[in-house]
Amino acid sequence: MPAVTAEQVEARVIETLASFGPDAEDITRSSTFEELDIDSLDLVELAQIVEDEYGVVLKGEDMKELRTVGDAIDLIVSRAG
Amino acid sequence: MKRRVVVTGMGAVTPLGVGARLLHERWAAGVCGIADRAGRCADFEPSDHLSVKEVRRLDRFAQFALVAAAEAIAQAGWEEELPYDALRVGCVIATGIGGQETVEAQLDVLRERGPRMVSPLGIPQYMPNAAAAAVSMKHRLQGQTYGVVSACSGGAHALGSALRMIQCGDADAAVAGGTEATLTPFAFASFDAMQALSPTGISRPFDARRDGFVMGEGAGVLVLEEAEAAARRGATVLGELVGYGSTADAYHLTAPRPGGEPAARAIEFALRDAGLTAEQIDYVNAHGTSTQLNDAAETVALKTALGEERARQIPVSSTKSAIGHLLGAAGAVEAVATIETLRTGVIPPTLGYEVPDPELDLDFVPGEARPLAVGNGRRPAAISNSFAFGGHNVTLVLSAPERPEPGP
Numbered sequence: 001m002p003a004v005t006a007e008q009v010e011a012r013v014i015e016t017l018a019s020f021g022p023d024a025e026d027i028t029r030s031s032t033f034e035e036l037d038i039d040s041l042d043l044v045e046l047a048q049i050v051e052d053e054y055g056v057v058l059k060g061e062d063m064k065e066l067r068t069v070g071d072a073i074d075l076i077v078s079r080a081g
Numbered sequence: 082m083k084r085r086v087v088v089t090g091m092g093a094v095t096p097l098g099v100g101a102r103l104l105h106e107r108w109a110a111g112v113c114g115i116a117d118r119a120g121r122c123a124d125f126e127p128s129d130h131l132s133v134k135e136v137r138r139l140d141r142f143a144q145f146a147l148v149a150a151a152e153a154i155a156q157a158g159w160e161e162e163l164p165y166d167a168l169r170v171g172c173v174i175a176t177g178i179g180g181q182e183t184v185e186a187q188l189d190v191l192r193e194r195g196p197r198m199v200s201p202l203g204i205p206q207y208m209p210n211a212a213a214a215a216v217s218m219k220h221r222l223q224g225q226t227y228g229v230v231s232a233c234s235g236g237a238h239a240l241g242s243a244l245r246m247i248q249c250g251d252a253d254a255a256v257a258g259g260t261e262a263t264l265t266p267f268a269f270a271s272f273d274a275m276q277a278l279s280p281t282g283i284s285r286p287f288d289a290r291r292d293g294f295v296m297g298e299g300a301g302v303l304v305l306e307e308a309e310a311a312a313r314r315g316a317t318v319l320g321e322l323v324g325y326g327s328t329a330d331a332y333h334l335t336a337p338r339p340g341g342e343p344a345a346r347a348i349e350f351a352l353r354d355a356g357l358t359a360e361q362i363d364y365v366n367a368h369g370t371s372t373q374l375n376d377a378a379e380t381v382a383l384k385t386a387l388g389e390e391r392a393r394q395i396p397v398s399s400t401k402s403a404i405g406h407l408l409g410a411a412g413a414v415e416a417v418a419t420i421e422t423l424r425t426g427v428i429p430p431t432l433g434y435e436v437p438d439p440e441l442d443l444d445f446v447p448g449e450a451r452p453l454a455v456g457n458g459r460r461p462a463a464i465s466n467s468f469a470f471g472g473h474n475v476t477l478v479l480s481a482p483e484r485p486e487p488g489p
Contacts, residue, residue, distance in 0.1 A: 021134030037134065044201035052198065 004054055004080045010073050016049055017042075017069065029070035036069075046072070054080045084248045087311050087482070088320045090159070090304030091417045092152030092258075094145045096120035096297055096404045099130075101152060104414065105421035108403040109429040109450040118282035119264050120297025120405030138202055139215055140180030141262035145300035145410070146212035147219060150174075150256055154220055157304040157316065163221065164254075164314050165306075171224040171255035172217040173243045174302070175235030177409030177469075180207030181263045212260050216302070224252045230409075233368075234327075235259050236301060237412025237467035237475035241325035247307050254310070258302035258413035272296060275335065279371060284406070285433035286369030286399035287376045287445045294370040297405030301413035303420075318482040320420040323462065324355025330472030336374055337468060341382030344474040348386035348464060351476035357462055359387040362395055362478075363455050364428055364463035366419040369399025370406055375468060380441045382466075396453075398446040402432035412467035416477055419465045423481040426453040426461070460484070 010029070018024035022036040033043065043066065047058040056079040066072050091101040096114025098107065099122075107114070114120050122145070127136045130148045139147065154160060163170060183206040190198050205211060210228035217226040225246055229239045236259025243257035272278045279293035305322060312318075328347040332338040352358065368379055384392040400415045401407075407414050422428055430446045437445075455461045462480040467473075 019133075020137060021132065041138075041201045041205070048198055048200075052194075 004077070006073065006077045009076050009080070012053065013046070013069065013073050013076070016046055020045070027069060029068065029073065031069045032067055050076055056080050084250065085308035086244050086247045086305050086322050087308045087318045088303050088322060088420055089306050089311055089316045089318060090153035090155070090157030091319060091420060092149035092156070092302045093299065093414055093417050094122055094125055094149050095299040095407070095414055096122055098124050099148065101417050101421065105418050105425065105429065108400065108418065109427050111430065111432060111449060112403065113432050114404045115282070115284055115295050115297070118278070118295060120295060120407070121264060122299050138206065140183045140206040140211060142176055142180055142260045143206070143212040143215045145262060145298070146174050146258065146260035146302060147215050149258060149260070149300040149302040150216040150220065153256065153302045153304045159220070159304065165310070167221050167223040169224055169253040170222045171243055171246045171252040172213050172222040172226040173229055173239040173255060173257040174213040174216055175229035175231070175239040175259035175409045175413070176209050176212060177232045177235055177261055178263045178268065179209035180211060181265050181268055183207040185265050185267055216256055220256065222256060224255070231473040232469035232471050233406065233408050233411055234467040234469035234473040234475045235409035235412065236414065237416070237465065237477055238327065238473070240303065240322060240413060240416055240477055241327060241475060243305050244322050244325050247305060254304065254306040256302060256304055258300060259410040260300035261408040261410040262298045263408065264296060264298050268296070277372065283433060284371045284401050286367065286371045286402050286431055287380070287438065287441050288434045289436040289438040291371040291373065291376060294372055294401065295405035297407045299404065299407050299414060300410050301417045303413065303416060320423055320482055321480045322477065323480050324351040324357065324478030326350025326354055327473070327475045329474065332472055335470045337378035338472070339378060341378035341385065343472070344378060344382035344466070344468055345385035347474035348382060348466065348476045351464060351478045352386070355478035357478060359391040361459065361462055362387065362464055363453055363461045364419070364422055365395055365397040366415050366422070366463060366465040367397050367399045368466040368468045369401055369431065371401060376441060379466060379468065380443055383443065393443055395444070396428050396446045396451070397443050398429055398431045402434065403429070412465070412475060412477070415465050415467070416479060419463050419479050422453065423461045423463055423479060428453050
């Protein structure tokens with residue numbers, strides 16, 4: 001698998017979250033999923049996309065700990081590395 | 082004394098457009114919304130009405146319901162604030178099938194990409210109660226909320242359930258209706274396999290040449306309120322749901338009982354519930370599917386319930402001639418059309434009805450719309466029938482709004 005950069009993951013995560021409803025410009029690393037109105041069902045979809053693209057498997061217990069967009073990006077990058 | 086239940090808002094998404102008034106106006110003008118063997122809501126663009134999140138998380142059948150409900154709720158004047166305790170407002174939305182587009186799309190995902198890629202939004206999108214849940218959440222309705230499943234009678238059962246909920250005092254108001262979005266390859270193949278659909282793609286109920294129904298999609302939603310409460314808040318009353326009757330054929334999975342006896346009983350029960358006689362009914366909005374069996378059985382049932390002579394006098398027309406058969410939405414959409422007919426005094430015709438079937442000898446309002454004739458300043462009333470695969474029969478009795486005082 002080609003190396004994945006943090007910037008690539010960040011761009012992909014933000015693009016995906018924006019397709020779920022919130023405006024892309026409102027999504028930053030520090031945005032919480034709560035304020036973006038992203039719920040657990042959305043996060044499972046995000047995990048499926050991440051698995052499909054980066055081969056990173058995120059389980060329910062991994063996702064439960066995520067509070068901000070940055071948390072999700074960091075987790076994906078660390079697993080992909 | 083039963084609590085009375087009035088209609089204070091109506092919404093519809095149909096092949097004739099987005100809007101309850103459009104449905105009646107265009108049908109009365111002779112416009113047919115059927116093309117290429119289907120009654121598609123071609124004018125419906127989800128993002129015109131719904132947020133990105135709503136579009137993404139709702140199957141088409143729930144999207145229709147949400148848009149129809151928003152129209153009804155706006156008309157009732159409930160947009161800013163519910164006029165009742167939210168726990169006393171019910172929500173009952175029927176569907177025949179549920180989120181069929183989602184089922185088919187997710188089955189493709191399962192087969193092509195494996196079970197791990199099936200969407201977590203699958204079940205919440207295709208569950209048959211998804212529309213009721215969506216309407217309840219959007220408008221914060223917290224009374225009894227559920228879906229009704231009785232195939233092509235669902236919309237009418239939903240209204241009957243909501244009527245009883247209010248009459249019994251379990252709720253002061255309810256948002257009720259039906260929705261359907263099954264114009265999918267699998268649904269067409271399934272109905273075609275039953276030879277239920279018209280091979281010519283023409284919906285001409287009661288005509289001698291009728292050869293099956295034309296599948297349509299859409300939703301109808303009504304706001305119902307307890308009459309005194311509606312009057313206290315100064316609501317504009319569009320009509321009244323005065324009677325409900327429902328029976329089952331207990332005969333065959335798909336064919337109506339030939340003599341239409343249980344269907345006739347549903348009509349009789351509804352009239353009794355309304356405290357009206359056949360003489361006081363001015364219009365019949367028929368189930369009229371354009372299948373050989375339904376239209377024959379319904380004609381017999383109307384004669385049995387209303388009496389042959391009276392049945393021949395009452396104009397009978399079928400909304401399905403203009404929009405096709407909206408399955409679980411049909412009963413609700415047709416209730417909307419019936420209220421509009423009573424309110425405006427314009428009876429839309431059975432479109433395409435040209436060649437009478439000698440066995441089906443009622444006044445099916447051929448050709449063009451005609452004025453509703455009502456005797457002696459009586460309040461106009463109508464019945465709306467819904468019959469379904471599974472043998473479910475429902476009749477609603479609807480009436481025009483009560484005039485506050487006799488005119489000069």
